[in-house]
Every structure is written in C-alpha cells, then in structure tokens.
Amino acid sequence: MSKDKIIIAGPCSAESREQVIASARALSLLGVSYLRAGVWKPRTKPGSFEGAGDKALEWLREAKALTGLPIATEVATAHHAAKALEAGVDMLWIGARTTSNPFSVQEIAEAVAGCDTPIFIKNPINADVELWMGAVERMEKCGVGNIGLIHRGFSGYDTSAGYRNAPLWQVALEMKRRMPSLAMICDPSHICGNRTGLLDVAQRAADLDYDGVMIECHPTPEEALTDADQQITPQTLGSLLAQLVWRRGEGESVGCREELEQLRGTIDRLDEEIFSLLAKRMDISEEIGRLKLRDNLTILQSGRWQEVVARVVAHTDSLGLGRQCVEQILDAIHLESIERQNKIMH
Numbered sequence: 001m002s003k004d005k006i007i008i009a010g011p012c013s014a015e016s017r018e019q020v021i022a023s024a025r026a027l028s029l030l031g032v033s034y035l036r037a038g039v040w041k042p043r044t045k046p047g048s049f050e051g052a053g054d055k056a057l058e059w060l061r062e063a064k065a066l067t068g069l070p071i072a073t074e075v076a077t078a079h080h081a082a083k084a085l086e087a088g089v090d091m092l093w094i095g096a097r098t099t100s101n102p103f104s105v106q107e108i109a110e111a112v113a114g115c116d117t118p119i120f121i122k123n124p125i126n127a128d129v130e131l132w133m134g135a136v137e138r139m140e141k142c143g144v145g146n147i148g149l150i151h152r153g154f155s156g157y158d159t160s161a162g163y164r165n166a167p168l169w170q171v172a173l174e175m176k177r178r179m180p181s182l183a184m185i186c187d188p189s190h191i192c193g194n195r196t197g198l199l200d201v202a203q204r205a206a207d208l209d210y211d212g213v214m215i216e217c218h219p220t221p222e223e224a225l226t227d228a229d230q231q232i233t234p235q236t237l238g239s240l241l242a243q244l245v246w247r248r249g250e251g252e253s254v255g256c257r258e259e260l261e262q263l264r265g266t267i268d269r270l271d272e273e274i275f276s277l278l279a280k281r282m283d284i285s286e287e288i289g290r291l292k293l294r295d296n297l298t299i300l301q302s303g304r305w306q307e308v309v310a311r312v313v314a315h316t317d318s319l320g321l322g323r324q325c326v327e328q329i330l331d332a333i334h335l336e337s338i339e340r341q342n343k344i345m346h
C-alpha cells in the first residue's frame, strides 16, 4: 500500500462502545489513516436505526485514545458539526444527501468556519458537478482550508448495472479536472452496496489516480444495524488492501518515460488526423445542407442516420472498439453536423 494514500475504514454506524473499540483495534493493525463511524445516520425511511447520536462521539474518542487512530464522522447539521469538532474529531465528511441541499451545506460551513480539520464533501446524490462545486465554494468562503472530495456514486431508478449508486466515473473525473488541488477519494461501499464488487471499484479508483478509499468495515457485518450487505470484516479489508495496487501518478519518476513520450507523440499525431478528418466530414455535411435547403428537405433524416450508425457499428465492432464509446462519438458528430446544417438553413 502506498504510504501517502488516505484509507478510511470503519463501521457504517457507531452502534455501541464495544463495536467501535473492536473496530478500531482491528483496523489500527492494518495501517488505515482514519477510523470512520456514522454517529447521526440519514436514513431513507423513518423507523430504522438513526445512529446513536452525541454519545457515540465519546466511543470514538475512547477508540482514538486506546489505539491512536484518528477518527472521522459524517455531519449533516450545524449541531453535528459543532459537536464533532468539540469532540476532537480529526476529519468530517458531508454526506451525499446533505451535499444536495445548499441550505444544509451553508449552515455547516458557518459552523466550521475557519477550522483546519479536513472536511470531505461527498458527491450529491444526483450527477450535478455544479452543486458539488458549490458545496466546496461554500466551505472555502467560510475559510475552511482543508477540503477533500469523496466519490460515492449517484442514485438512480435503474440499478440493473449491479451498483447501489452508479459510479458515473466521468462525473467524478470532471470534478477532479475542475478542482485539481483537492484530494479525491472513492467510497466503493456505497457505490457497490455489496461486498463482492469492492475490490474492482477500489482498483478502478486507484487506476484513475484517486488519493484514497473509504470502505465500510464491521466486526460482524451480517449483524450491522445499517448497510449490512456492503460491510466487510477488518480481516477481509486487510486482504482487499493487500490486493489493491496503487500506481504512480503523473510527475513521479518512472523508468519508461522515454517510451511513454514516443507513444504519446504518436497519439498526438493520430488525434490531429482524427480531427482533420472530422473537419472534412463537416465540410461535406455543409454541402449536403446546401442541397437540402435548395430542395427543401428536412435536416434530420432518421432512416439515413440509422443506416450510418449501423454501418459504423458493424465496422467498429470488427475493429474491437467499445459500442458505448462509438455510439457517444457518433452522437456528438451527428449533433455537430445538424448544427452546421442548421446554420446554413437559417
């Protein structure tokens, strides 16, 4: 395991003093960076376990005193934030449901104004980069100096892809692109909603140059009061962390630098060729647009477009290119082509 990666692990919820201390003891042997435990739990339905509340902060403090492990918890209100800071919590995070509500984020930002404690902001439940950035900006405006991001996936109606919260990696990558100075960690537990997919998702994050992971861990996962399906034992976490490969990021010295530069040069030239061809294709689209204008034809000719897609897909399938990628590129080309013809028509 790379030393500078942030590994946060611990139960979804702090359930009892014994459970928190047992978790801390086991996790402290694995070299994790923070013990996590939810003190106040935002539940989808009323009537389920909503966390032990303020008294659980004492359990966390005791666990830290016994093991030396820094402690982390989720805050959803100004009261939570004030209590957590008062208890000496070493890291706070804002949950996905809370990030989705600017009033709550503002209230928390004012409660933690000027603090140095790291505050991680989970993505909002919907795939809205602006809203996620807005939460960061609210913290920055209140003088919070140490902000990080947690990618926990996005809720949706369709869970057929097997995720509890669809990862939509491109959304997190766009956030990383827009706020490159912030650490981005991945929460495979809430993305997967099960135990079996955790390593794959964590590895994907490591391959995408994330700065760490947050994984839910419970001494007896099947008995957990919240998120029982996705929690793993500290022992299983140990083997997951041993299998997880952290790769070297940009700027770190690597032996293959020269070969890499050569291959990247080829990629740059190919990109130029691809886009020069695309420009030629658009010139032809414009010519077609002029013909359509002359003979009063619609810009969109659905039958023809279906033929184009079918031809290209048959070709790209034989080249081994991924369908989704090809379809997205074709969509973008089609939109630009329509746009060009639109300009000619009007």
Ligand code: PEP
Binding pocket: 012, 038, 042, 074, 094, 095, 096, 097, 122, 152, 190
């Ligand atoms: C959690 O981390 O236990 C939690 C409630 O997460 P999320 O905000 O991602 O649902």
Ligand code: MN
Binding pocket: 012, 013, 216, 226, 227
């Ligand atoms: Mn949870």
